[in-house]
Amino acid sequence: MTALTEPLAYEFFVRALAASVLVGLVxxxxxxxxxLRGLAFxxxxxxxxxxxxxxxxxxxxxxxxxxxxxxxxGTALAIGWITRRGRLRGxxxxxxxxxxxxxxxxxxxxxxxxxxxxxxxxxxxxxxxxSGADLVALAVxxxxxxxxxTLLWKELLYSTxxxxxxxxxGLPVAALEYxxxxxxxxxxxxxxxxxxxxxxxxxxxxxAATAQLLADRFSRLMAIAVVIGAVAPVGGLYLSFWTNTASxxxxxxxxxxxxxxxxxxxxxxxxxxxxxxxxxx
Amino acid sequence: xxxxxxxxxxxxxxxxxxxxxxxxxxxxxxSHQHHAGHGGGPPLSIWLVDVSVGYEDRPVLEDVxxxxxxxxxxxxxxxxxGGKSTLLKLIAGLLEPWGGTISVLGGxxxxxxxxxxxxxxxxxxxxxxxxxxxxxxxxxxYPRLGPLRRPGARDHAAVAxxxxxxxxxxxxxxxxxxxxxxxxxxxxxxxxxASQPDLYLLDEPVTGVDNAxxxxxxxxxxxxxxxxxxxxxxxxDLASAxxxxxxxxxxxxxxxxxxxxxxxxNSDVLLRTYGGHLLFVGERAMLLDDAHHHDEAPAxxxxxxEGTPGRGARRP
Numbered sequence: 073m074t075a076l077t078e079p080l081a082y083e084f085f086v087r088a089l090a091a092s093v094l095v096g097l098v099x100x101x102x103x104x105x106x107x108l109r110g111l112a113f114x115x116x117x118x119x120x121x122x123x124x125x126x127x128x129x130x131x132x133x134x135x136x137x138x139x140x141x142x143x144x145x146g147t148a149l150a151i152g153w154i155t156r157r158g159r160l161r162g163x164x165x166x167x168x169x170x171x172x173x174x175x176x177x178x179x180x181x182x183x184x185x186x187x188x189x190x191x192x193x194x195x196x197x198x199x200x201x202x203s204g205a206d207l208v209a210l211a212v213x214x215x216x217x218x219x220x221x222t223l224l225w226k227e228l229l230y231s232t233x234x235x236x237x238x239x240x241x242g243l244p245v246a247a248l249e250y251x252x253x254x255x256x257x258x259x260x261x262x263x264x265x266x267x268x269x270x271x272x273x274x275x276x277x278x279x280a281a282t283a284q285l286l287a288d289r290f291s292r293l294m295a296i297a298v299v300i301g302a303v304a305p306v307g308g309l310y311l312s313f314w315t316n317t318a319s320x321x322x323x324x325x326x327x328x329x330x331x332x333x334x335x336x337x338x339x340x341x342x343x344x345x346x347x348x349x350x351x352x353x
Numbered sequence: 354x355x356x357x358x359x360x361x362x363x364x365x366x367x368x369x370x371x372x373x374x375x376x377x378x379x380x381x382x383x384s385h386q387h388h389a390g391h392g393g394g395p396p397l398s399i400w401l402v403d404v405s406v407g408y409e410d411r412p413v414l415e416d417v418x419x420x421x422x423x424x425x426x427x428x429x430x431x432x433x434x435g436g437k438s439t440l441l442k443l444i445a446g447l448l449e450p451w452g453g454t455i456s457v458l459g460g461x462x463x464x465x466x467x468x469x470x471x472x473x474x475x476x477x478x479x480x481x482x483x484x485x486x487x488x489x490x491x492x493x494x495y496p497r498l499g500p501l502r503r504p505g506a507r508d509h510a511a512v513a514x515x516x517x518x519x520x521x522x523x524x525x526x527x528x529x530x531x532x533x534x535x536x537x538x539x540x541x542x543x544x545x546x547a548s549q550p551d552l553y554l555l556d557e558p559v560t561g562v563d564n565a566x567x568x569x570x571x572x573x574x575x576x577x578x579x580x581x582x583x584x585x586x587x588x589x590d591l592a593s594a595x596x597x598x599x600x601x602x603x604x605x606x607x608x609x610x611x612x613x614x615x616x617x618x619n620s621d622v623l624l625r626t627y628g629g630h631l632l633f634v635g636e637r638a639m640l641l642d643d644a645h646h647h648d649e650a651p652a653x654x655x656x657x658x659e660g661t662p663g664r665g666a667r668r669p
C-alpha cells in the first residue's frame with residue numbers, strides 16, 4: 073500500500089501524473105481519428121518536425137510551446153498542400169519533410185556549443201521535470217483540442233468514413249482535413265515534454281490500435297482508447313518510480329503491453345479464438 | 354450567368370437528345386427561384402449547358418448538355434471510363450467544371466448541398482471501418498444537425514424509417530464489413546434516404562448485388578422519384594437500366610443521347626456510346642463484356658465474349 077501512496081508525497085510525481093494522464097487522454101482521442109484516417113505515420117513526422125521549432129525557441133529564448141507549434145503546424149499544412157498540389161503520395165511528402173525538418177533541428181542543436189540537458193528532455197521526454205506553469209499550459213491546450221473534437225466529432229467521423237458523400241452533402245471536408253492536421257500538431261506539442269519527440273507516435277497510435285482489436289463500433293473504440301490512454305501513464309509512472317527508470321519509455325511499454333494483450337486475447341486475433349476454432353474442428 | 358450556348362442542333366445526332374421540345378435556354382442564374390420552370394413541364398432539377406470537366410489536365414467530359422426534370426428516375430449508362438462517375442461528381446459539386454454552366458436544384462453545384470445525397474461506388478468505401486449499419490445511416494443526418502447538436506428523436510426516427518424501407522432493421526447493429534454486398538448497398542441507400550434529399554446521386558447502386566436486392570432498391574428509388582425527388586444512378590447494366598429507369602442518359606466522353614428507356618434498344622445510340630465494344634448480330638446489338646464486375650449477369654442480359662460468338666458465356 074505504501075508503495076502506491078509513497079510517490080504521491082512528492083509534488084513532482086503528482087504533477088507528472090496529472091500531465092501524463094492528460095497527455096494520454098488527448099493522444100488517445102486524436103489518435104483514434106488518426107488511425108481511422110490512415111495517418112499514423114503523420115504523427116511520427118510531425119513530432120520530429122517540431123524539433124527545429126523547439127531548438128529555435130531555445131536559441132531565441134522564446135517559450136518552447138510557441139516554437140514547437142509553429143514548426144509542427146507549419147509542417148502539417150505544408151504536407152497537406154504539397155500532397156494536394158504536387159500529385160505526390162501522402163507518405164512520400166511526409167517522408168521528405170519529416171527527415172528534412174528533423175535534420176534542421178539536429179543542425180540547430182549542433183550549433184549550441186555546450187551541453188543542453190533541457191533539449192534532450194524533448195527528445196526522450198521528461199515528465200518528472202514538468203513545472204506547474206507547464207502543467208497549466210498543457211491543460212489549456214488539452215482543453216482546446218478536446219473542445220474542438222467535442223464540437224466536430226460527427227463531422228470528423230463522417231468525413232473520415234466517406235469523404236465524398238460528406239462533401240456532397242455540404243460538409244467542408246478539405247477544411248476539416250486541415251483542421252485535423254492542426255489538431256495532430258497541437259497534440260504533439262502537448263505531448264513533447266511528457267513522452268518526447270521519439271515516443272509520441274506510440275501515445276497517439278497504440279491506444280487506438282489496441283481498441284481496434286477489441287471494438288467494431290466507433291464509440292466503443294474511442295472509449296477503450298481513452299481508458300488505455302489515461303490508465304497506461306499511471307502504470308508507467310509507478311513502474312518508473314519503483315524501478316528508477318525512464319518514465320516515458322515505461323508509459324509507452326505499458327501501452328505496448330496492452331496492445332500485445334489485446335492481440336493475444338482479442339476476438340479477431342486472439343489465442344482464445346484460435347483455440348476455440350481448434351475445438352470446433 | 355455565363356454565355357448562352359448555340360442551339361444543340363449543330364450536333365448532327367441521329368436521336369433527338371433532349372426529350373423536351375423548344376429552344377434550349379441557358380440555366381437560370383443561381384439567384385433565381387429554387388426550381389426554374391420551363392415551358393410548362395415539370396421544374397428542372399439538373400441543367401447543364403456546354404459543360405466540360407476532367408482530372409488534372411485530362412478531359413473526361415466535354416460539351417455536356419443535360420436537362421433533367423424533378424421527379425425523373427434516370428440511369429446514366431456508358432462504358433467504363435466514359436464519364437458516368439465523373440458526371441455524378443460534377444452534379445454533386447465534388448468536381449469543379451472547367452467551363453460551361455451548371456444549375457443543380459436551382460443553384461450552383463454545392464449550393465443546396467444538404468438537399469443532395471451522394472452514394473459512392475462500393476469500391477470507394479473502407480468496409481473495415483468501425484461503424485454499424487445504423488451508425489452509417491445516422492451519418493446521413495449529420496449535415497443537417499450541424500456541429501454541437503447530437504442526434505435527437507427525429508433523427509433516430511428518420512434512421513429507423515430508412516432502415517425499414519430497405520429491409521435492414523434487423524441488421525442495424527452489425528458492423529458494415531460483416532454485411533453482404535447487397536446489404537451494404539441497402540445500408541448506403543438508407544443513409545441517402547435518411548438525409549431526406551431532393552436529389553439522389555448514386556454511383557453504381559445495384560452493381561454486383563443479387564436480384565432481390567436490385568428489385569427492392571429500385572422500388573424504393575422509384576417511389577422517391579414519384580414523390581418528386583430526382584434520382585440519378587449510374588449503371589453499366591443496360592438491361593437493368595431499361596427495366597428499372599424511366600429515362601436514360603448515355604455517356605461516353607460527352608452526353609451521347611438522352612431519352613426514355615427505349616433508348617438502350619437503339620443500335621445507333623449503342624454504337625455511339627460503346628463504340629468498339631459493340632457486336633452486331635443481324636438486327637441485334639450486343640455489348641461485348643465491358644469489364645462487368647458484378648457477380649452474376651442479371652436476367653435478360655447475355656454476355657458475349659470475343660472468340661465465342663453466338664454463345665452466351667455467363668460468368669461462373
